[in-house]
Amino acid sequence: xxxxxxxxxxxATISFILGLKFMSSPKKAKTGNLIAAIxxxxxxxxxxxxxxxxTVPYINLVIMLVAIxxxxxxxxxxxxxxxxxxxxxLVSLFNxxxxxxxxxxxxxxxxxxxxxxxxxxxxxxxxxxxITGAIAFTGSIIAERKLAGKVKDYRxxxxxxxxxxxxxxxxxxxxxxxxxxxxxxxxxxxxxxAFLAMVYGVLFVLPIGGADMPVVISxxxxxxxxATAFTGLVxxxxxxxxxxxxxxxxxxxxxxxxxxxxxxxLMKVLxxxxxxxxxxxxxxxxxxKEISVAETAxxxxxxxxxxxxxxxxxxxxxxxxxxxxxQQILEKRNCEVDYIIxxxxxxxxxxxxxxxxxxxxxYSRLKxxxxxxxxxxxxxxxxxxxxxxxxxxxxxNNPDSPVYGMPIIRAxxxxxxxxxxxxxxxxxxxxxxxxxxxxxxxxxFGDAKVSLQEIVNQLKLI
Amino acid sequence: xxxxxxxxxxxxxxxxxxxxxxxxxxxxPAILHTPLMSGANxxxxxxxxxxxxxMLNIPADDYLNLTLGGIxxxxxxxxxxxxxxxxxxxLKMFNPKK
Numbered sequence: 001x002x003x004x005x006x007x008x009x010x011x012a013t014i015s016f017i018l019g020l021k022f023m024s025s026p027k028k029a030k031t032g033n034l035i036a037a038i039x040x041x042x043x044x045x046x047x048x049x050x051x052x053x054x055t056v057p058y059i060n061l062v063i064m065l066v067a068i069x070x071x072x073x074x075x076x077x078x079x080x081x082x083x084x085x086x087x088x089x090l091v092s093l094f095n096x097x098x099x100x101x102x103x104x105x106x107x108x109x110x111x112x113x114x115x116x117x118x119x120x121x122x123x124x125x126x127x128x129x130x131i132t133g134a135i136a137f138t139g140s141i142i143a144e145r146k147l148a149g150k151v152k153d154y155r156x157x158x159x160x161x162x163x164x165x166x167x168x169x170x171x172x173x174x175x176x177x178x179x180x181x182x183x184x185x186x187x188x189x190x191x192x193x194a195f196l197a198m199v200y201g202v203l204f205v206l207p208i209g210g211a212d213m214p215v216v217i218s219x220x221x222x223x224x225x226x227a228t229a230f231t232g233l234v235x236x237x238x239x240x241x242x243x244x245x246x247x248x249x250x251x252x253x254x255x256x257x258x259x260x261x262x263x264x265x266l267m268k269v270l271x272x273x274x275x276x277x278x279x280x281x282x283x284x285x286x287x288x289k290e291i292s293v294a295e296t297a298x299x300x301x302x303x304x305x306x307x308x309x310x311x312x313x314x315x316x317x318x319x320x321x322x323x324x325x326x327q328q329i330l331e332k333r334n335c336e337v338d339y340i341i342x343x344x345x346x347x348x349x350x351x352x353x354x355x356x357x358x359x360x361x362x363y364s365r366l367k368x369x370x371x372x373x374x375x376x377x378x379x380x381x382x383x384x385x386x387x388x389x390x391x392x393x394x395x396x397n398n399p400d401s402p403v404y405g406m407p408i409i410r411a412x413x414x415x416x417x418x419x420x421x422x423x424x425x426x427x428x429x430x431x432x433x434x435x436x437x438x439x440x441x442x443x444x445f446g447d448a449k450v451s452l453q454e455i456v457n458q459l460k461l462i
Numbered sequence: 463x464x465x466x467x468x469x470x471x472x473x474x475x476x477x478x479x480x481x482x483x484x485x486x487x488x489x490x491p492a493i494l495h496t497p498l499m500s501g502a503n504x505x506x507x508x509x510x511x512x513x514x515x516x517m518l519n520i521p522a523d524d525y526l527n528l529t530l531g532g533i534x535x536x537x538x539x540x541x542x543x544x545x546x547x548x549x550x551x552x553l554k555m556f557n558p559k560k
Contacts (some may be wrong), residue, residue, distance in 0.1 A: 232509075
């Protein structure tokens, strides 16, 4: 029996590696996902039979079965219902569940009723798993709330300072405890740490700027993986250790990749540090030119090369399908249409690609930022749909701007820029956009989907 | 020193896993980063294995821990099932068409 379980765990571990490996091509990715899922089921089922003895109380089994059934059904329902635009929120929420599970395991392990680990190493690992799990748990929930627009950035010195004190405490207290200075039982101590870590998770995510959300989600994902790995070490369970570390390593790697795409160091992101916008608290209205649907359609009808810069606004308006329609019409008129996608467009790395894939936009038409910038001056018209910060020239030429240093799509270098915007509000980073004041830029106010549909209708007439 | 001696196998294992993890995902193109993240998220749900091991050993009259364990199993399962289903849904749209 023992051999079967070890081999089963090995197979599960291999299935996780394959699952991640197959993500390297859109063709194989689906198979990979299936393989990883089968490996997971194998690991879970084997674990049950490995640990099952005749003496396991009836009630434990009932609770387990019920929890598993409800968990599966709820997971399926959530993922069936979610809009592609809401994907980052849901992923963040699922991440919270993993962290929460790790935290609870630590709490149960530490309970005196339970034969808790007496060895110092095990206790340290247990605490590490519990703290990382708790941070991922509350942090991901706050991230989810922020993405859903229910919680605003909250960046005050009080929050940042308290968070730092908590972080210091979470390192210092265990040291003091193990030296024997804190005279409470292990269980009480662990519950207290769990509480501190949960508060820290909230305070840790609250001050982080909205534009940095993709980085935070990826980081939290990684932390959950690390929590899983720590817990796995407590149990000496190889499939947990391996699975946890794969996720942890992948998450850290992605996090650093994204930081590079935004030209921000991870430390700056974590500190919630955007450059203080000194003196540009401009209440004055920007000088902007408006453009009508008819004029936009006319410009497009004369254009040879058009670029679309999609942003979250396009996604929110569910305009990706109309956008694809516009592309087809323009292509029939021998106009070339490209999409230029900023690496952190959307609320998650690669999120915009998922949305455009949903609208059947062909991949050959998608250009990455650098590629698009090189040929920017050749575009007759650039349509900026619901993107703000990623086309803000201030990132390149205004050291005082909070977005300064972030690589941008240089839409302003095109012959003409039309920005589709719902209203006069600022972008996600809350910054004025200098692009709007430029001579070659005009703004088409209105819902992106409605405007695009009207443009399509007009183009059919021209 | 003793600690390293006794746990050298685990240490090797952990170090190798870190390298495998990074190596495997470094080839994933940016267009698939969202499914990758969500797939990885589902894999971290392997923590459910630990929850099951624990749950099998909680005494039947320890209601506090039974409750916590039940919640832990629910959360772990939700992580796994939600993660894999949502990744599958996203990947469905990446069909090579036409």
